[in-house]
Amino acid sequence: MVAAIAEHSIVRNLAAGRPDKSDEEELKKFSEEIKAKFENGEINTELMPKGNIPYKEWKGSALKPEANENCVECGLCAQKCPVGAIPMDNPKTVDKDVCMACMRCIKVCPIGARVLDETMKAGLVDKLTTMCTERKENELMI
Incomplete structure (x- = not known):
C-alpha cells in the first residue's frame, strides 16, 4: 500500500504540481520494493493502515458541485x-x-x-491551508 501525494481536487494550490519529479523517483523506488517483496513472498496480507483506531466514519462531504x-x-x-x-x-x-x-x-x-458554494469552499480552504502548510511526503506501508 502506498500513500501518494497529489494536488488537492478542490483547493488546487495545496500540493500543486504534485506528483513532481522527486515524487516520481520515490514512487518508482516504492514499486521496486513492492516487486521484490512479492517475489520473496514477504507481502503482509493483513496490512493495517496507519492512523488512530477506530478510524473516523466517513459520512460524505457537504461540498457538492x-x-x-x-x-x-x-x-x-x-x-x-x-x-x-x-x-x-x-x-x-x-x-x-x-x-x-x-x-x-x-x-x-x-x-x-x-x-461549489463559495462560503463552504472558503471554509474548506482555511481549514486545509492550516493543516497542509508543510510539504507532505509519500509513504510506503508494507
Missing part, C-alpha cells in the same frame, strides 16, 4: 461522473446522496459552469 446559470447542458459532466450522480437527461442537477464530491465535473466542464 452544482451547475450555475452558465450551464448549457452539454452533458460532459454526466458522462464523466464516476458514480452517475449527474443524470444525462438533466445535467443541471446532481443527486447529492450519490455524489462523492470528487470534483471531476468541475474539472471537465468546458465552460466552468459547475461550481
Whole structure:
C-alpha cells in the first residue's frame, strides 16, 4: 500500500504540481520494493493502515458541485461522473446522496459552469491551508 501525494481536487494550490519529479523517483523506488517483496513472498496480507483506531466514519462531504446559470447542458459532466450522480437527461442537477464530491465535473466542464458554494469552499480552504502548510511526503506501508 502506498500513500501518494497529489494536488488537492478542490483547493488546487495545496500540493500543486504534485506528483513532481522527486515524487516520481520515490514512487518508482516504492514499486521496486513492492516487486521484490512479492517475489520473496514477504507481502503482509493483513496490512493495517496507519492512523488512530477506530478510524473516523466517513459520512460524505457537504461540498457538492452544482451547475450555475452558465450551464448549457452539454452533458460532459454526466458522462464523466464516476458514480452517475449527474443524470444525462438533466445535467443541471446532481443527486447529492450519490455524489462523492470528487470534483471531476468541475474539472471537465468546458465552460466552468459547475461550481461549489463559495462560503463552504472558503471554509474548506482555511481549514486545509492550516493543516497542509508543510510539504507532505509519500509513504510506503508494507
